[in-house]
Amino acid sequence: MASRAVSSRLLLPARRAAPTRSSRILSALGSRVQRTYATETSSSNFVNIVEVGPRDGLQNEKSVIPPETKIELINRLGRAGMKIIEAGSFVSPKWVPQMAGTAEVATKIEKLPGVTYQYLVPNEKGLSTFLNLLSQEPDVRPGSEIAIFTAATDAFSKANTNVTVAEARGRKFVARADQERKEDEMVDIGGLSSRYSDMTEAERDGDEKWNTGAGIMERLGGRAVGRRVPPGVSQRGPTLERPEVETAEDENEGESARCISDVDCSSSSSQPASDPERQWSEGPGIFVGVCGRGRDVP
Numbered sequence: 001m002a003s004r005a006v007s008s009r010l011l012l013p014a015r016r017a018a019p020t021r022s023s024r025i026l027s028a029l030g031s032r033v034q035r036t037y038a039t040e041t042s043s044s045n046f047v048n049i050v051e052v053g054p055r056d057g058l059q060n061e062k063s064v065i066p067p068e069t070k071i072e073l074i075n076r077l078g079r080a081g082m083k084i085i086e087a088g089s090f091v092s093p094k095w096v097p098q099m100a101g102t103a104e105v106a107t108k109i110e111k112l113p114g115v116t117y118q119y120l121v122p123n124e125k126g127l128s129t130f131l132n133l134l135s136q137e138p139d140v141r142p143g144s145e146i147a148i149f150t151a152a153t154d155a156f157s158k159a160n161t162n163v164t165v166a167e168a169r170g171r172k173f174v175a176r177a178d179q180e181r182k183e184d185e186m187v188d189i190g191g192l193s194s195r196y197s198d199m200t201e202a203e204r205d206g207d208e209k210w211n212t213g214a215g216i217m218e219r220l221g222g223r224a225v226g227r228r229v230p231p232g233v234s235q236r237g238p239t240l241e242r243p244e245v246e247t248a249e250d251e252n253e254g255e256s257a258r259c260i261s262d263v264d265c266s267s268s269s270s271q272p273a274s275d276p277e278r279q280w281s282e283g284p285g286i287f288v289g290v291c292g293r294g295r296d297v298p
């Protein structure tokens with residue numbers, strides 16, 4: 001099952017003890033989104049595993065998986081020990097038919113203590129749907145989190161949510177979600193990002209685009225999945241840092257990799273790394289986690 005390792009998150013715990021670390025305002029979305037950390041850690045080196053199979057995995061299935069199967073999957077993932085599960089998204093079923101039924105899923109899953117269930121919302125309508133559900137079904141609220149996602153590039157953003165990056169930044173529902181979070185810490189917000197590899201060379205090289213894109217990735221705790229580090233990433237400044245991580249084994253490819261980067265890793269590089277600093281992250285290319293701990297992109 002798909003999962004992502006992320007070294008940072010934006011999400012507050014739902015009905016847990018008060019968050020121990022809350023951080024700076026996220027300017028990437030109009031200075032309204034506050035970055036916080038769900039997991040207390042005594043060390044700067046930690047990895048959160050986010051199980052995204054029920055959302056990111058199943059949305060890629062050709063056929064639509066019925067809600068009861070999703071519910072069973074999510075229940076089993078929770079029982080198996082996954083602590084953060086992306087359980088669905090309140091998106092348009094015309095765009096992503098596989099995510100239809102998310103409300104039913106959210107209502108009927110077994111809410112395990114200590115497990116966080118995330119739901120993507122792309123726009124006002126998605127947020128309203130989710131908030132209405134929360135008011136109608138109070139049992140959905142504990143452990144639920146709203147994940148607001150955006151993209152690093154106009155191309156990705158338009159293709160994904162039909163808005164440019166700038167338009168995405170100005171969306172009112174982000175402020176509304178943040179207001180909900182402030183009024184009721186059980187509703188939380190987060191964010192996702194698009195892949196560095198989706199940026200064109202021009203976009204990567206343009207200061208504004210780079211800062212915009214990477215800033216969003218950083219500030220939203222970008223969780224894009226990728227393989228390897230694309231050319232040029234290591235030259236982007238001090239955001240690359242070799243973390244102490246266990247070498248992971250990829251079941252499918254049978255190869256190891258140790259790739260966790262402070263910026264997006266992606267599949268765009270097919271060249272072996274010559275830069276020693278990048279060697280560590282130029283593994284044979286299995287799933288890698290992304291993004292660091294709130295450092296601004298230079």
Ligand SMILES: CC(C)(COP(=O)([O-])OP(=O)([O-])OC[C@H]1O[C@@H](n2cnc3c(N)ncnc32)[C@H](O)[C@@H]1OP(=O)([O-])[O-])[C@@H](O)C(=O)NCCC(=O)NCCSC(=O)C[C@@](C)(O)CC(=O)[O-]
Nearest residue numbers: 090091092093095122125126160161162192193223224225
């Ligand atoms: C955002 C929109 C809706 C804009 O799409 P649009 O076509 O611009 O929206 P619209 O406002 O014109 O509405 C079109 C129709 O959709 C309906 N609609 C509109 N919104 C909703 C909603 N929330 N829930 C249910 N229905 C909705 C709306 O009511 C209308 O229905 P009609 O009047 O034609 O019958 C569309 O682009 C969309 O749904 N995109 C979803 C994209 C998506 O879910 N992508 C997958 C998640 S992101 C991802 O996978 C990459 C990532 C994040 O994983 C990478 C990473 O992890 O790093």
